[in-house]
Amino acid sequence: MGHSQAGKTENRERILAEASRQVRKNGLESVSVGELMKSVGLTHGGFYGHFSSRAALLAEALARALDDGQKHAKRQEHTTGQENQTGDLPGFARSYLSRTHRDAPESGCAIAALAAEAGRAAPECRDVMSGHVDAFIGAISQMLGDDREKAMVAVSAMVGALALARVATSAERSDAILKAVREHMRTLATD
Template sequence: MGHSQAEKAQSRGRILREAADQIRDGGLESVSVGKLMKSVNLTHGGFYGHFASRADLLAQALKRALVDGARRSPKGSGGARAFANGVKDYLSRNHRDSRSTGCAVSALVSDVGRADAQSKTVMAAYIEDYIGATRQQLGDEDDSRAMFAVSAMVGALALSRVMTDSARSDALLHGVRKQLMAFDEPNESARSGNKD
């Protein structure tokens, strides 16, 4: 890679880091191309050397935000203990209060639901991976409990951030966390060998 290509890659990385931080904190619509480029000491005109459009930038920044926030998500293998630890971390006061550095799914799911197909495709793929990793940790053959767990975690975290009474917000996180911790035990049909 030549010197100018390396500089271009560094500039693109700075733009994506800043845009990812902005969208996790303020949503997809919070990104202004002009302000973003100024914040990374680049010209507005230079934007199109890095991205085809604002929609392209948002999809790439969303991908970056999802990867950056992935530390809060299940990591695949590790079994029930890893699942329980992931639930405790995800449904914590610290995570609730760290929107700009936490899971981008809970911070942006409503925005992406109203976004273009490119951004939806990026997040949908991430959610499928999240469900798959959770299913693997639970040791299940199908996705039903994993879909429930992911939905409960993302929903509870998003709702807890809206609540103005911090004690009630904490109670919501605690209540959902308690219900999900019951997943540590093998489900009844797996214990009895019965199938629905």
Template sequence: MGHSQADKARSRERILSQAAEQIRNGGLESVSVGKLMRSANLTHGGFYGHFASRSELLAHALERAMEEGKAAFEANRGNGTPDYEKTVRSYLSRPHRESRTTGCAIAALAGDVARADEPVRETMSAHIERFIDRIDSALCSDDPDLAIFAVSAMIGALVVSRVMADEKRSDAVLAAAKRQLLAMHERE
């Protein structure tokens, strides 16, 4: 007896949801198709009815993880027109630093994605480009390099702050990046 399209869609949703959670908690390499399918209460063989390959799954799950991280960030920051200062302050904050599995998936997974295949890198690249566009819009600058720099500095500072074992030093990384990014904006 076959499954309805609705059943298939629900199964795919369970797979994607589980994979996105695994990626956010353990990185790209934490996803095992066999374990993933068991956790979604599906058979290993059924995987290929939903995805052509593990790589395709990872690209879709990464997309999901980044959308979830973006939604959580925007909910904490407030929606509406991008405000550069609010974005910098919120992104480079202690709560965001501590939100490793629910915060920005770009900062959490960039190292993994840099070693991944092209479809997975393209998925994250598109999100980074949208982040740059939002910051560029918020900066209202004639220099598009400033938005590229600001996004790179925010992501980098968040990653470094998460690595620092000493909390005071981690706070100092966030504070220094925040000061410099806000001062750059004031000079504009």
């Protein structure tokens, strides 16, 4: 790879990493091409040498944000020793529906943080989110003995609970939402 191609690849990676960070922290609509390019020390005009459109950038940034959320969850499992074995939906729910996860949308599950926004975004973003939601349902389905219908209910409940807990203005209400769905996941796993 020549120096100019290596430099272009490095610049593209810097743009994508920063866009992903912005998406995770402030949402899809927070990304301004001009401000993004300035933040990584590049000109606005150079953007189209890396991405065909803002929608294409957002789709890739969303994919990166979703992947980063999954990697963060795996690291958390390994560092806390709470690795979830097949069939351990309650263990997974304890971690997913925790105060720590609720309070860190920028490093947690991007599905909970960005699903509603992605649903209103360009088709490229919806496609990316849809694939990750399907993978999440698939992983939970394995925990439930390959019961995809129960997995859809579990994922919907957990993602919804996390989103609603983040919206609640009272810490007690927020904690109650997380606790209620954690307990329901225990029941769902034993049905």
